[in-house]
Amino acid sequence: MKLPKAEDLNFNIDNYINQYIPPSQLYRLPYPISRFLGYRKSPERRDVGNLLVCIWSFVGAFCGLAVVVGVFNSSPLIQQDHPPLLIASFGASAILEYNAIRTSLGQPRNCILGHVISATLGVGITKLFKFRSDFESIRWVAGAVSCGVASGAMVMTNTIHPPGGATAVLAATQPNVTDMGWHFVPLILLGSTLMLLVGLIINNIQRQFPVYWWTPDDLRREKDVDVEKLSEGITTTGEKQPDAPDFSSDLYRFTVTADCVTVPDQLSLSREEVKVLEGLRDRLREQRSSRLHRRPSTTLSTGCISMIPTHETHSQSALTEPAIH
Known part of the structure; x- marks a missing residue:
């Protein structure tokens, strides 16, 4: 039997789940709201100049991490687990979410699911390693395995987010994080969500974020495109084109x-x-x-x-x- 070529060995989970994902409905919201969710009537093809990127990435990183630390330290429910002052992998996420905001690595699906998947795998693998009596001496092995498995899982789920690898390593190698157990996963989810919310505000003042929420593919079905509206000069976003000819005549x-x-x-x-x-x-x-x-x-x-x-x-x-x- 002839083996397939290396470049033909692909698996795309989106081919199976995108059919169940509804297309974006942001255009139905009032524009002042949808704008801060990343919607644009005419998508921006280019980002602002790098001087403005420098300013806004500084503002975003500072505000995002400050909000996360503020919420974590002011919540008695969170503090009872004695989490670290600031989860280090969020610092890496800040670069992607407030600086390189047009890359796929910094979009909401990757930022949130990449962290959550990595945290879940990191905690689970670490708990398996803890069954060994010499866990402390092989803790580093748990960290390496956690990072490797998390990396593969992010590839297979199209949620690649490099800081997620650090999250998986922290779950295995940081003693106070290891002691949190499964409570580390919702903490990561909360922190990722807070950073995303800050990004929606800061990044949409002069830039556009996110470029997409789930996938860059067009999720609209044929039935979603109203032929009558198109013939009347109404765009797929539901807006009437000025002076559009009546093609139905x-x-x-x-x-x-x-x-x-x-x-x-x-x-x-x-x-x-x-x-x-x-x-x-x-x-x-x-x-x-x-x-x-x-x-x-x-x-x-x-x-x-x-x-x-x-x-x-x-x-x-x-x-x-x-x-x-």
């Missing part, structure tokens, strides 16, 4: 029946195009006659091309051009 429509062909009068047809339209008309005549079990009536005209006028009344023109044979 007869000025932009061919009509082919068994009796006649109707086209807008602003179109000039070549001999070949007329023959194509007449051929379609004749096919319809044959279908009609076969259903009626009789030959086509000889009283019908051999062909006609009715021209629809372009003036605003949209009235039927009396002009009829005989078919070209």
